[in-house]
Amino acid sequence: MIYFDNSATTAIHPEVLRTYTDVATKIMGNPSSLHNLGSTATRLLEASRRQIAELLHVHSDEIFFTSGGTEGDNWVLKGVAFEKEKFGKHIIISAVEHPAVKNTAAWLATQGFEVELAPVDEKGFVKVPELEALIREDTILVSVMAVNNEVGAIQPIKEIAKLLEDKPTISFHIDAVQAIGKIAVEDFMLERVDFATFSAHKFHGPRGVGFLYVKSGKRLTPLLHGGGQENNKRSTTENLAGIAATAKALRLTLENFEQKTEKVRQMKAVIFEELSKQEKVVLFSENEHFAPNILTFGIRGVRGEVVVHAFEKHEIYISTTSACSSKKNAAAGTLMAMHVKPDLATSAVRISLDHTNNMLEVEAFLTIFRNIYQEMLKVAG
Template sequence: MIYFDNSATTKVDDSVLETFVQVSQKMNGNPSSLHRLGDLADGLLQQSRKQIASLLKVKDSEIYFTSSGTEGDNWAIKGTAIEKMRYGKHLITTSVEHPAVKESMAQLEQLGFKVTYLPVDETGVVSVSDLRKALRPDTVLVSVMAVNNEVGSIQPIDEIGEVLREYPSIHFHVDAVQAVGKIPLDLSSSSRIDLATFSGHKFHGLKGTGFLYIKHGRKIAPLMSGGGQEGGRRNGTENVAGIAAMSRALRLLFDQQEQKTANQRLIRDYLMDELSKYPKVQLFSTKKGAPHIICFGLQGIRGEVSVHAFEKEDIFISTTSACSSRNKTTSSTLSAMGVPEKTATGAVRVSLTDTSTMEEARQFLTAFDALYQNFKDIK
């Protein structure tokens, strides 16, 4: 089996799963309980928080555990909107965001907020000058993903941050779900990023785990009320075993990170070079993008047809975003990039991880060539 759908989810690392099992079996106390078992669970929780903070070079108190990247995006956006609505009700995002961001913005629009959706160029990248022009006196939030989950385009986060230094009252949120461990991401005290979303299952952790970075001094309203967990900001009993496993997964991700990233880039470039040789293949990703994502289409063949054809060869890829692939709608990212709908319906995504190999890439291309020969006469 060749698994090339890592942007949807990654395989849980064996040692990460073992951590989850061991903690689940041996440390079953509620971290909010006052007795010894509660203290032990809380100790592990804080140890995990400290390790994640250390890896990202931020303060322990700036890490808040969530259940997913979707929850983190919702919390960052809606929490900011609720907290700052008395100062303004204008939000800025891009036209190529993950559904968790776009749907959060849409819900806020129904509640009277105004949202500006920045356009992108043909590579899926926003213009910093467009962002500057969109800023208003009542703007309270800018939310821009670091790496697009469908085509891998990298947004100019540092440049946007420099613009926002002139507007210290505006919260700057970055969806870093596809970025962590793939591209440099500065969350240090000197960074302009105020909020950043992460998801454990994107880096070999378990599904149902994630965390939100909230810079010290920045206030956002909680989405859930309850028993005061996570400093009263994210209420609900913490998933201690999942968090401990996620902490280990993040540590493993950063081990020899540069070498892992370079290997993914090498495989990506090889696949892109080979795919570009086929007349009926159109590449939607560029080599300036993230090292692990390749989006392409085969002329005249719907994306889901390609996915299932590869599946018969025991090769697993996806049709752009996993969160919206089952509804068979055209990619909003490709539409925003100016790709015609007829072309966009053929889009598929290959996404790598640090365990992907060149041999897998060669086997993929062998299977692709056979499929291409079968499909090439279809108009």
């Protein structure tokens, strides 16, 4: 089996799984309990929080645990909206956001908030001047992903942060779910960023766990009310085993970061070079200013799901667009925002690599690709 769908989810690291199992079986106390078992659980909870904070170069009281990226995005958009609605109801998101942001913003629009989309260029990068033109006195939030999940475009977070430097009343949120382990932490965890969303299963951690960075002093209306966990920000019994495993996964992912990303970059470059030689192949991702792991392409005249299933017959796993929308057989939202023609957008498939992949897998993929490509040429005419 060759797994090239790592942007959808990654395999849990064996050491991470061991941590999860050890905590789940040996530390049975609830962190909210007053007895010694509860105190032991609390110490591990806070140690995990500190480790994550140190790895991201922030303070431990700025890290809040969630169930993953979708909850984190929902929490920020709804939490900021309802916290700041007396100051304004205008929200800006990019036109290429993940459904967790885009659909949450659409729901807020039904609740009386005004949402505008910052456009992107033909490569999928947010147009910062156009975003600036959308800003108004009643703008309360700007939300832009760090790395696009469909084509891998690394968004101009530093430029947007600079734009918002003299606008402290506007909250700045980044969806960093696809960024960890792909681009340097210092490239997106900037001083001007107020909120950042993370999901453990994107970096070899367990599913159903994530965390949210909330800059000190920034207010966020809770989504969940109850027992007052997470400093009264998110009430529910903490998933201690998952949280400890997430801290371990983050540490392992950021170890030897440059070496890992260079390996992935080289694999992508080999695939890119081969695909670029084919007349009927359209490349939607590039190398420069794009994540090193994501390469999205299409074969003219062939729907993406046909290509995905053709590879699957050889136990090679890629995807159409994002995992959250791939089963809908719809054109990638990012490609549509890039003004790619619908018939070409529906041809898109995504390869997403990981440092656990290797060149032998790349060579095997390309061998199968050449065969599939010739078959598809016959079908497409």
